[in-house]
Amino acid sequence: MTRQLDPTAQVAAPDRDDLRRLARIPDEEQRGLAYRDLLRRGGRSEEITDLSIAENALLYPLLSEQLFKALPHPLPERSTRYVSPQDTERITTAMARHFEESFGVPHVDPKTVFATAGVSSALEIIALALQNPTVDGAVPVPRGDAGPVPRGSNVLIPAPYWQGFNWSFEEVPGLKCVPVPTYKQGNAAEQDTFELTVDDLEAAYARCAQPPRLLVLTNPHNPLGVNYPPGLLDAIYEWALAKSPKMHIISDEIYRHSQLRHTSDRFVSALGLAGKHGAVDRVHVVWGFAKDFGLSGFRTGFIVSGSPAVQHAMTENAADPWERRRPLSWFSQFDSLKQFYIDPITALSGAAWDELTTEYSHRLQRSFDAVSTTLGEHGIRFFRPPGTNSTQFFWLDLREFLAGAPPAEGPETVLFGDDPDEPEQRLAHYILKEAGVKLLTGATMYQMDPRGFYRLCFTAARLDTLQPAVERLCRALRKLDS
Numbered sequence: 001m002t003r004q005l006d007p008t009a010q011v012a013a014p015d016r017d018d019l020r021r022l023a024r025i026p027d028e029e030q031r032g033l034a035y036r037d038l039l040r041r042g043g044r045s046e047e048i049t050d051l052s053i054a055e056n057a058l059l060y061p062l063l064s065e066q067l068f069k070a071l072p073h074p075l076p077e078r079s080t081r082y083v084s085p086q087d088t089e090r091i092t093t094a095m096a097r098h099f100e101e102s103f104g105v106p107h108v109d110p111k112t113v114f115a116t117a118g119v120s121s122a123l124e125i126i127a128l129a130l131q132n133p134t135v136d137g138a139v140p141v142p143r144g145d146a147g148p149v150p151r152g153s154n155v156l157i158p159a160p161y162w163q164g165f166n167w168s169f170e171e172v173p174g175l176k177c178v179p180v181p182t183y184k185q186g187n188a189a190e191q192d193t194f195e196l197t198v199d200d201l202e203a204a205y206a207r208c209a210q211p212p213r214l215l216v217l218t219n220p221h222n223p224l225g226v227n228y229p230p231g232l233l234d235a236i237y238e239w240a241l242a243k244s245p246k247m248h249i250i251s252d253e254i255y256r257h258s259q260l261r262h263t264s265d266r267f268v269s270a271l272g273l274a275g276k277h278g279a280v281d282r283v284h285v286v287w288g289f290a291k292d293f294g295l296s297g298f299r300t301g302f303i304v305s306g307s308p309a310v311q312h313a314m315t316e317n318a319a320d321p322w323e324r325r326r327p328l329s330w331f332s333q334f335d336s337l338k339q340f341y342i343d344p345i346t347a348l349s350g351a352a353w354d355e356l357t358t359e360y361s362h363r364l365q366r367s368f369d370a371v372s373t374t375l376g377e378h379g380i381r382f383f384r385p386p387g388t389n390s391t392q393f394f395w396l397d398l399r400e401f402l403a404g405a406p407p408a409e410g411p412e413t414v415l416f417g418d419d420p421d422e423p424e425q426r427l428a429h430y431i432l433k434e435a436g437v438k439l440l441t442g443a444t445m446y447q448m449d450p451r452g453f454y455r456l457c458f459t460a461a462r463l464d465t466l467q468p469a470v471e472r473l474c475r476a477l478r479k480l481d482s
């Protein structure tokens with residue numbers, strides 16, 4: 001007799017062994033995901049509001065109402081079969097139009113747009129593609145020994161940054177991520193700031209024994225929230241591209257549509273900068289549906305790149321001896337099921353797409369206002385230059401509370417790292433226990449000096465859950481004063 005699996009069956013609440021297993025997951029955000037699943041399976045989801053993971057719950061009600069309900073059922077047979085990774089023309093052509101319209105560039109050639117299984121794999125593919133020596137005109141050599149960005153190359157990334165860049169660039173491509181600190185101390189804690197300068201990049205470049213070959217910018221920024229100022233972007237592109245003809249830039253614009261209604265900092269896409277700086281083959285842009293559309297579970301990503309190396313990698317170019325051996329697009333495919341669900345979104349007209357992203361922006365503003373008001377009422381500091389964008393995040397400055405957090409005890413200490421006595425981890429644990437709110441520690445995002453910054457993702461929950469959670473968080477912090 002076959003055993004029936006009941007997906008809704010409840011299991012016991014996470015115990016010490018469950019949490020010990022979680023401790024083996026090296027990344028704090030992914031450990032948080034596994035913890036959330038454990039709570040859900042134990043019927044305890046309501047106990048914790050997880051604002052540590054970069055997700056977006058704001059758009060699902062709208063997408064579900066307007067798009068997913070209208071999908072044809074049952075699933076067509078085609079969507080259950082192999083599809084060629086190159087057979088994404090409908091989607092990439094539609095996306096090229098959306099990129100033109102909403103990234104502010106006059107023309108995006110659909111042949112430069114490639115669909116992947118998430119932005120994480122898009123980044124990995126670019127890094128692997130740039131190890132191809134043959135498109136530079138060199139003779140084929142063993143894998144990874146040459147190309148503009150060979151294995152072992154340094155990658156400059158302004159910090160704090162999304163720690164997943166390390167998975168994409170270090171694990172398989174074998175590059176080395178070099179955080180470029182952007183923290184600047186002011187005359188008082190309220191005046192401390194995070195601001196990238198060309199001098200910061202120059203200093204980090206000079207500290208590397210091997211000259212860096214890749215610069216990665218996240219724009220809009222995770223976790224700082226801001227859009228990079230256009231003048232600074234020009235200065236950075238000029239600097240990086242002049243450093244070496246082999247230097248490449250990746251602009252991760254996965255949060256492009258996460259813009260508050262009224263911001264003083266205008267978003268400028270690298271899609272325009274690539275042409276302006278005469279480097280269409282050295283500037284690569286990535287975007288996906290995970291953040292702006294809240295479809296993080298789908299794993300959908302796009303590369304826009306004029307680089308022959310990237311194009312060969314994604315089209316399995318048989319004329320390229322290097323690419324004959326590497327079916328990258330096959331293993332990171334925008335698969336048939338994804339195509340089925342994403343197709344109606346990409347097929348939206350420009351006006352309908354705009355309507356959706358504008359509504360998102362309104363919802364974003366409402367949630368942002370609610371959180372910033374509550375934080376303000378309780379005097380909790382966060383980084384935000386006046387009027388700037390906030391993407392989906394608050395970068396909380398909780399340094400003043402580090403000393404007051406009580407010792408962390410119990411199985412949940414594993415969630416924040418392997419040293420429960422470390423003050424930043426101790427405070428995160430206190431907030432979890434006292435307020436039922438989970439934040440991401442700054443050290444996970446390479447904010448090492450000073451410690452005491454935390455990322456709060458204000459789109460991870462809808463307003464009716466978010467607002468009381470932030471109120472609890474503030475009260476828990478203020479309790480440490482007394």
Ligand SMILES: Cc1ncc(COP(=O)(O)O)c(C=O)c1O
Pocket residue numbers: 054117118119120121162164218222252254288289290296299300301
């Ligand atoms: C800057 C940035 N890029 C990429 C990703 C991951 O994208 P995906 O889920 O499509 O792999 C994240 C996720 O947090 C991110 O913050």
